[in-house]
Amino acid sequence: MVRLWRQPPFRNALLVRGFVVWLVLRFGAGLSGGAVLHPLAQVALLAVVAGLVLADARRRNEDAFLANLGVSRWAIATTGALAPLPIEILALGWRSP
Numbered sequence: 001m002v003r004l005w006r007q008p009p010f011r012n013a014l015l016v017r018g019f020v021v022w023l024v025l026r027f028g029a030g031l032s033g034g035a036v037l038h039p040l041a042q043v044a045l046l047a048v049v050a051g052l053v054l055a056d057a058r059r060r061n062e063d064a065f066l067a068n069l070g071v072s073r074w075a076i077a078t079t080g081a082l083a084p085l086p087i088e089i090l091a092l093g094w095r096s097p
Contacts, residue, residue, distance in 0.1 A: 001071075001075040001078065001079070003069060003070045003071050003075075004066065004071045004075045004076070004079055005079075007066070007069065007071075010062065010066060010071075011079060014053060014057070014076060014079045014080050015079060015080070015082065015083045016083070017053050017056060017080060018049055018050075018053045018079070018080035018081055018082065018083045018084060019083040019084055021049050021052050021053060021080070022045070022046075022049045022083065022084035022087075023084075025045055025048065025049065026045070026084075029045070036091075037091070039092060042088045042091065042092070045088070046081045046084065046085060046088060047081075049080060049081050049084060050077040050078065050080050050081040051077065052080075053076065053077060053079075053080025053081070054073060054076050054077040054080065057076050057080075062076075063076055
């Protein structure tokens, strides 16, 4: 994970992609009536974001390039889910009882 954070162009691209994917999925959840998600649904949403960011990196062959630099796929997926994580944590506090 540290090696990926030393590569600012790739790190920033993954963070932005993760945030954009999360924004689209959250907007879709809001349109379908699920504006306030259950905590397990929030975890599942972050897992989907991580998976989609990894799939996009594989589509662009970035995972192979980063693997040559010593960056694992797990680090790519985790980095993609880090941007929306604080917002989802804050959303837990906004849930109405």
